[in-house]
């Protein structure tokens with residue numbers, strides 16, 4: 184019988200070099216809090232490089248983001264990264280948040296401009312006394328303490344950006360200001376990521392550009408999300424979920440297969456770091472990480 188699969192994942196020890204990070208959002212209700220913590224407990228034994236917690240539009244989750252990050256620090260051995268935006272806040276207010284993080288032991292911030300207060304797609308105006316954009320925020324964070332700073336990247340360009348080159352100029356400004364990692368918006372066609380990466384490298388940007396992976400828990404929701412963020416949804420993806428709106432069990436199996444296919448192809452093409460948009464759910468992400476060769480660390484699981 185011939186070898187079933189010859190992915191780079193097998194037989195090369197590559198699985199030992201795979202590094203994953205998980206993104207969560209701060210819960211709004213007690214029920215959501217319970218779901219989040221079940222997910223964190225399930226995923227923690229996979230020893231992620233870091234876990235990040237998003238910051239709500241307009242700073243609406245400021246306290247909840249802080250509380251979630253603090254609980255991760257005190258109750259787990261995970262390394263948290265706190266997302267932070269420039270929206271609707273003065274520099275002093277944002278600096279206060281940064282100093283608070285430094286004081287409780289947070290060492291990694293994901294620095295973002297954020298969406299306009301009136302919603303994505305409306306014109307962005309910086310707060311009169313605030314950080315003007317993500318690059319300005321990165322510089323501010325680096326002035327306050329020696330944080331590791333990650334920033335966003337858009338393989339299909341940010342909807343506000345006139346061109347991919349303008350977008351890459353912004354990424355360059357963020358890296359020049361001190362960011363040491365970019366995490367991409369999710370994408371479904373790996374070629375888009377590699378084409379973007381070529382342009383980023385040609386522009387002299389040499390930080391890791393970690394692919395953001397969105398396992399599709401709910402196709403309709405993912406499609407809406409994609410429309411708002413400028414990510415394209417290929418026809419083949421829609422076809423795979425066709426007719427499954429009311430069939431959660433099959434949808435989940437298909438979702439796992441689709442995401443597995445995407446990450447294994449990325450591995451085969453040399454990618455070793457992955458950032459998962461978990462939507463606070465562990466099952467699909469756990470299964471995909473298992474396929475990537477990650478196994479629970481006995482110490483973390485205890």
Ligand code: FAD
Nearest residue numbers: 237238266295296297298317335341343344350353366368
């Ligand atoms: P930037 O990188 O600063 O800009 C993106 C592009 O828009 C650039 O190409 C730039 O040229 C262009 N641009 C910026 N400002 C202008 C302008 N005034 N006029 C014209 N073009 C402009 N959002 C949250 O609210 N909370 C989060 O926790 C969060 N986490 C995220 C994590 C990741 C990994 C990613 C990819 C996105 C996240 N977002 C989050 C979404 C993000 O805030 C939005 O996409 C926002 O609209 C842009 O912020 P940014 O830092 O990505 O922008």
